[in-house]
Amino acid sequence: RMREVDLGCGKALLIKESGEFHAVGHKCPHYGAPLVKGVLSKGRIRCPWHGACFNIGTGDIEDFPGLDSLPRFQVKIEKEKVYIRASKQALQTQRRTKVMAKCISLSNYNLSSTNVLIIGAGAAGLVCAETLRQEGFSDRIVMCTMDRHLPYDRPKLSKSMDSHPEQITLRPKEFFCTYDIEVLTEMQVAAVDVKSKIAVFKDGFKMEYNKLLIATGNTPKTLSCKGKEMENVFNIRTPEDANRVVKLATSKNVVIVGASFLGMEVAAYLAERAHSVSLVELEHVPFKKFFGERVGRAVMKMFENNRVKFYMQTEVSELREQEGKLKEVVLKSGKVLRADVCVVGVGAVPATGFLKQSGINIDSKGFIVVNKMMQTNIPGVFAAGDAVTFPLALRNNKKVNVPHWQMAHMHGRIAALNMLAHGTEISTVPYLWTAMFGKSIRYAGHGEGFDDVVIQGDLDELKFVAFYTKSDEVVAVASMNYDPIVSKVAEVLAAGRTIRKRDVDIVTETPLVFLSFRTGDMSWLTGKGS
Amino acid sequence: GKDRIIFATKEDHETPSSAELVADDPDDPYEEQGLILPNGDINWNCPCLGGMASGPCGEQFKSAFSCFHYSTEEIKGSDCVDQFRAMQECMQKYPDLYPQEDENDEKSTKDLEAASMEASAAKEEKGSS
Numbered sequence: 001r002m003r004e005v006d007l008g009c010g011k012a013l014l015i016k017e018s019g020e021f022h023a024v025g026h027k028c029p030h031y032g033a034p035l036v037k038g039v040l041s042k043g044r045i046r047c048p049w050h051g052a053c054f055n056i057g058t059g060d061i062e063d064f065p066g067l068d069s070l071p072r073f074q075v076k077i078e079k080e081k082v083y084i085r086a087s088k089q090a091l092q093t094q095r096r097t098k099v100m101a102k103c104i105s106l107s108n109y110n111l112s113s114t115n116v117l118i119i120g121a122g123a124a125g126l127v128c129a130e131t132l133r134q135e136g137f138s139d140r141i142v143m144c145t146m147d148r149h150l151p152y153d154r155p156k157l158s159k160s161m162d163s164h165p166e167q168i169t170l171r172p173k174e175f176f177c178t179y180d181i182e183v184l185t186e187m188q189v190a191a192v193d194v195k196s197k198i199a200v201f202k203d204g205f206k207m208e209y210n211k212l213l214i215a216t217g218n219t220p221k222t223l224s225c226k227g228k229e230m231e232n233v234f235n236i237r238t239p240e241d242a243n244r245v246v247k248l249a250t251s252k253n254v255v256i257v258g259a260s261f262l263g264m265e266v267a268a269y270l271a272e273r274a275h276s277v278s279l280v281e282l283e284h285v286p287f288k289k290f291f292g293e294r295v296g297r298a299v300m301k302m303f304e305n306n307r308v309k310f311y312m313q314t315e316v317s318e319l320r321e322q323e324g325k326l327k328e329v330v331l332k333s334g335k336v337l338r339a340d341v342c343v344v345g346v347g348a349v350p351a352t353g354f355l356k357q358s359g360i361n362i363d364s365k366g367f368i369v370v371n372k373m374m375q376t377n378i379p380g381v382f383a384a385g386d387a388v389t390f391p392l393a394l395r396n397n398k399k400v401n402v403p404h405w406q407m408a409h410m411h412g413r414i415a416a417l418n419m420l421a422h423g424t425e426i427s428t429v430p431y432l433w434t435a436m437f438g439k440s441i442r443y444a445g446h447g448e449g450f451d452d453v454v455i456q457g458d459l460d461e462l463k464f465v466a467f468y469t470k471s472d473e474v475v476a477v478a479s480m481n482y483d484p485i486v487s488k489v490a491e492v493l494a495a496g497r498t499i500r501k502r503d504v505d506i507v508t509e510t511p512l513v514f515l516s517f518r519t520g521d522m523s524w525l526t527g528k529g530s
Numbered sequence: 531g532k533d534r535i536i537f538a539t540k541e542d543h544e545t546p547s548s549a550e551l552v553a554d555d556p557d558d559p560y561e562e563q564g565l566i567l568p569n570g571d572i573n574w575n576c577p578c579l580g581g582m583a584s585g586p587c588g589e590q591f592k593s594a595f596s597c598f599h600y601s602t603e604e605i606k607g608s609d610c611v612d613q614f615r616a617m618q619e620c621m622q623k624y625p626d627l628y629p630q631e632d633e634n635d636e637k638s639t640k641d642l643e644a645a646s647m648e649a650s651a652a653k654e655e656k657g658s659s
Contacts, residue, residue, distance in 0.1 A: 031643070031646040031647075032642065032646055033642075033643065033646075034639060034642075037639065049643055156647075159647050159648075160647060160648050435644075435647050438640070438644035438647075439640075439644075440643060481640075
C-alpha cells in the first residue's frame with residue numbers, strides 16, 4: 001500500500017489507502033528515515049525510526065519529532081495509469097516548512113511588552129512559537145532563554161557530543177528574523193507576577209505579557225558527595241558541556257555516574273575515544289526501571305563487549321583531586337577509580353524554583369500542573385515540556401511527567417492552539433529513542449509500574465521486541481532491530497485500542513512471519529531462546 | 531522549475547503489504563474480525579495477513595503459519611522449519627508478488643540511521659531555500 005517511486009530528480013512516496021492514491025515526500029524531515037518502511041494507518045503515516053506522523057492527504061506533520069512537514073504531490077488516475085506531478089524543488093528538498101505569518105503590529109509594542117512571552121527555548125517553546133505563526137498569529141512573540149544559543153537539537157548532546165551549537169541548531173538565525181520570533185538569550189526569569197502579568201528577569205528587566213508559556217525544562221541533578229565542586233565534573237546540559245567533556249576525555253579515564261539514557265549514551269560515545277570508561281550505578285543492571293532487567297542486561301553485555309566497565313549496586317562516596325583537578329572517584333563499595341573526567345547523569349528536577357511565590361500550581365515534585373490543553377490554574381498562563389505534569393489519555397488521564405523530546409514538541413503545539421482558544425486537547429502516545437554504538441532502542445507508551453515483560457526475538461542478537469504489561473494490558477513497547485513494530489504498536493495505542501497480554505503472541509506472529517520471508521532469515525526459529 | 535510526469539501502474543499496488551496489527555475484541559459485534567476467530571481458528575481473510583493466504587503460495591503460507599500458531603515448542607515454531615522453507619521456495623518463484631527485502635537494503639537502512647545520529651540536521655536545512 002506504500003511504495004517509493006523515482007521521478008528522476010527525486011523520489012516520492014506513493015500511497016494507496018481506502019482505494020485512493022496520495023503522493024508525498026518519501027524521507028522523514030526529522031533525520032531522513034525512509035517512510036516507506038513506516039506504518040500506514042487511517043490517513044497518516046508514522047515514521048519507523050522516531051515516531052513522527054504525517055497526514056497522507058496534506059503531508060502535514062501531526063506528531064513529532066521534527067519541525068517540517070512533507071511536500072505533497074499531485075496524483076491523477078487516467079486510463080488505469082497513475083500519474084504523479086511534482087515540482088523539482090520539492091523533490092530535491094523533501095521537506096515543506098508550513099506557511100507562517102509575520103508580526104504586523106510590532107509598532108504597537110514598546111521594548112518591555114509583548115503579546116506572547118515564552119520562557120524557555122527548547123522544543124516546547126519553539127514549536128509553540130512556530131504553531132502560533134502557522135495559525136496566522138501576527139502579534140508580538142518573544143522567547144527568552146538562559147542558554148547562550150538559539151533552539152538546538154538536545155538529543156544530539158549525548159549522541160553526537162562533538163557537535164558545535166551551529167551544527168545542531170533547529171532553525172537558522174534568519175528563520176527567527178523572517179517570522180518575527182524574537183529570541184532573547186542569556187536572559188533568566190527570576191519571578192512571574194501573574195496579577196500584573198509581568199515577568200521579572202534576574203538583571204531587573206521587566207516584560208509585560210498577555211499570554212505566557214513556561215517551558216523551562218529540567219535542571220540536572222548533581223552529586224552530593226565530598227568533592228562535587230571539583231573541576232572536570234560535568235552534567236551534560238549544553239553543547240559546551242558536551243564539547244568540553246570530549247576534549248578532556250580523549251585518551252583519558254572517564255567515570256560516568258548513572259546508567260540511564262544520558263549516562264549510557266555518553267559512555268557509548270566516549271568508549272572508543274577515551275582510555276577507559278567506567279559506569280557507576282545504584283541498580284544491578286542499566287535501564288532497569290525503564291526497560292526492565294532482561295533488556296538492561298542484554299544492553300549491558302553490548303557495552304562490556306565495547307570495553308565499558310560497570311560498577312553496579314554502588315554509588316560515589318567521594319571525589320579526590322590533585323592540583324585542583326579530578327584524580328579519583330571513590331565508590332561506596334570501596335573501589336577507587338582513576339578518573340580525569342566525571343559525567344553525572346543521575347536524573348533531573350524541573351526548573352520551576354522561580355515560580356514558588358507566583359501562585360501557579362506546582363506539585364510536590366516541582367512539576368507545573370496543567371490540564372489537557374496545557375493550561376495552568378492561572379488564566380492565560382500555559383506550561384509545556386519536561387517541567388510539566390499533564391493528564392495522559394493513554395493511562396486514563398493519570399497525571400504524568402514525560403520528559404522526552406517528542407512530548408515537548410506536542411506540548412508546545414497544544415499550548416499554542418489553546419492560546420488561540422482552539423480548545424484542542426492533547427492526545428498522543430509518548431515515543432522516545434536512545435542510540436548507542438550505532439544501534440537504537442525505540443520505545444512507545446508509558447510503562448511506569450509494569451509488572452511483566454513479554455519478549456519476542458533474540459536478546460543476545462539485540463534483535464527483539466519487548467512488551468511491558470500491567471496486569472492484562474500492554475502499557476509500553478520497546479524494540480531493537482525489529483522495525484517498525486514500535487511505530488505499529490504506537491498507532492494501535494493512538495487509535496485508542498487496548499493490546500491484551502495474551503494477544504501479544506498474535507501481535508508479534510505476523511511481523512515475525514513477514515520478517516522471515518522478507519529477509520530469508522529463519523534463524524529466529526532455530527536460534528537461542530530468549 | 532518544469533514538472534516531470536511519471537506513471538506507475540495500478541496493478542503494482544496489489545502486492546501484499548506489511549501486516550496490520552490486530553487486537554480486536556472478538557466479542558464486539560461491530561469490530562471487523564481479527565486474526566483469530568471466536569472459535570479459535572485462524573481467520574485467513576484477516577487483512578492483517580496482507581493477502582498471503584491466497585495467491586500461488588497461499589497453501590504453503592497457511593501450512594507454515596498454522597504450524598507456527600499452534601506450535602508449543604519452547605522456541606515457538608522451531609518445529610515448522612520445513613513448512614517455512616517450502617513457503618520461502620514458493621515465494622522466491624514470484625518475486626513480483628512477494629518482493630524480497632534483501633539484507634543489503636536492511637543494512638544500508640541501519641547505516642543511514644547511525645550516520646544521521648552523527649550528522650547535523652541543520653546542514654540539510656541550510657541546503658534548502
